[in-house]
Amino acid sequence: MGFGQAFTLGNLFYCFLGVLLGTLVGVLPGLGPTATIAMLLPITFQLPPASALIMLAGIYYGAQYGGSTTAILINLPGESSSVVTAIDGYKLARQGKAGLALFTAAVGSFFAGTVATFLIAGFAPPLAAVALSFGPAEYFSLMVLGLAASVALAHGSLIKAVGMVVLGLLLGTVGQDLYTGTPRFSFGMTELADGVEFVALVMGLFGIGEIIRNLEDESERSVFAQKVMGLLPSWSDFKPTIKPILRGSALGTVLGILPGGGAMLSSFAAYSLEKRIAKDQSRFGKGAIEGVAAPEAANNAGAQTSFIPMLTLGIPSNPVMALMIGAMIIQGIQPGPNVVTEKPELFWGLIASMWVGNVMLLVLNLPMIGMWVKFLTVPYHVLFPGIIAVCCIGVYSVSNNPFDVYTMAFFGVVGYVLVKLDCEPAPLILGFVIGKMLEEYLRRAMLLSRGDPLVFFQRPISAVLLIMSIAALVLVLIPSISKKREEAFKE
Amino acid sequence: MPSFIKNPKDFLAGLLFIFISALFAYGTMELPIGTAFRMGPGYFPMVLCIMLAALGLVVMFNGFVLDGEKIAQFTWRGLFNIVLPVVFFGVTLRGLGFVLSLGITVFFVSIASVHFKLRTALLSVVVLVFAGWAIFIWGLGLPIQVWGPWVGGY
DSSP states (O other), rough: OOOHTTTHHHHEEEEHHHHHHHHHHSSSTTTHHHHHHHHOOOOOOOOOOOHHHHHHHHHHHHHHHHHHHHHHHOOOOOOOOGGHHHHHHHHHTTTTOOEEEEEEEEHHHHHHHHHHHHHHHHHHHHHHHHHHTHHHHHHHHHHHHHHHHHHHHHHSOHHHHHHHHHHHHHHHHHHOOOOOOOOOOOTTTTGGGGGGHHHHHHHHIIHHHHHHTTTTTEEEEEEEEOOOOOOSOHHHHHGGGGGHHHHHHHHHHHHSSOOOOSSHHHHHHHHHHHHHHOOGGTTTTSSHHHHHHHHHHHHHHHHHHHHHHHHOOOOOSHHHHHHHHHHHHHTTTTTTTTTHHHHHHHHHHHHHHHHHHHHHHHHHHTTTHHHHHHHTTTTTHHHHHHHHHHHHHHHHHHHHTTTHHHHHHHHHHHHHHHHHHTTHHHHHHHHHHHHHHHHHHHHHEEEEEEOOOTTTHSSHHHHHHHHHHHHHHHHSSSHHHHHHHHHHHHO | OOOOOOOOOHHHHHHHHHHHHHHHHHHTTTSSSBHHHHHHHHHHHHHHHHHHHHHHHHHHHHHHHSSOOOOOOOOOHHHHHHHHHHHHHHHHHHOOHHHHHHHHHHHHHHHHHHTTOOOHHHHHHHHHHHHHHHIIIIISSSEEEEOGGGGTTO
């Protein structure tokens, strides 16, 4: 059924468009999947829901492929999840083994993508079935866990990350109250009666704000793309990469499902794991193929399994998933466990498209690598006016309202200032998306319990989830672990 | 920044949190709070305001105690040349129409880069206006006027 949906001509086209765009933004430093998906959100409104989600998903995992290309060839990770790939991949390229590194990265990603796809197909429906029995208290606790975990795994200051989540939740309360219809925090602007426009907020924070920050340092990047030789490695070269690919896939799959996880965390963890279990640790940093194979497999696996909590519970584990939920809401689909049963064509179509997309990526990336390297020669100062133009038109087209353009500009400034103060905008987006649901479930649970807050601890699943959230935050605060956490992000 | 502030980033971030929570707390005053049993529209935001203010105080306190880096120089050139043209686009799109509004916006946005050159900027204007028209108006059929009423459109 899923493949039938994924193989319709239209969906194949959007899947291709998605992975193509994904590879492109993965290759281009300074433009990531989050900003790209945000820019394309208003356009997806014109598409059928399945096509829209298939395309947006393709951008996310496609970017994982593209990011590794630049990391290996010019030591410039196009994506934050490819940072660790650059360490050993670039050394390999300098030793004339660029072909081996690229091949390993692509095959590793493909293998991991395939494993992750089957995992989603196997695990998501039963998980959604369990979630159907959840009451408001369980949902509330689940969302708290999602927010707590994303905070614990964000880099930088923990308190600031919590602050950003709360700020996002507050922004989410702008607009009409769900129960009484009372307008809240319109600050005299009638346009705010429906709340802060999601697309404008995201484009402002990740599009405009990011561009302003990139303009701070415009040092030209030097591109010395040598011809890539020997793309098909010999068996003896490839054999040592098999086990790291397996380990990376396994690790990435698990870390992707965790709230707050995803591609970046998976690749970092896979690299440290390979380094720890290697017989000769000194090879790492000097061109160890394991240092390419494992993280590349892991980031792709993580990127894909992070769809599981989004699809089955309606809870985003990272900003990209928050955008996917935004895309669903734009399409009029209520995210949550019902998606699997009520929109099976959407659910299975998306999953099948992931595997199809991975095949396309393999073809796009290996034989056509030279073309992608060419794109690197496009300098940023030529690129960013185009991004601004797309942002402006896109945000206006959401409701043909200039106010959304002003909102975007405003949050562009806010995003820039926040980054200057070392406050990451990603938790804010998660808070914003979850905010309305969190409030709704909180109020419903309290109504059912007649105002007794202990209800969250009396229901066993809810209690476990809350204890896990507290544990996640406490663990990060323990000095020895918080030190390790900083090291992990620095590495 | 006075010398007793050891970490200006934390200090200002804390101040920002407190300012925003005060702003929203002011907005909450006109909303019914309700009880924990039957929460009013103001209950959840009020709790969030208190949390944000408390977090802001802690972050600000850290700014006095823990050492930290200075805030790197703001790129005023980038900031103004991006934000003002974007606002200009919003103000003029309906009046000037797609071609002029987007063209002028793209031109002034280009100035934000230190690598600004008149020729490349004009070239991006032409390319982006045409590509934007082709994709969004001709292709996707967005209801945006190509020439607005200010310049003789209808």
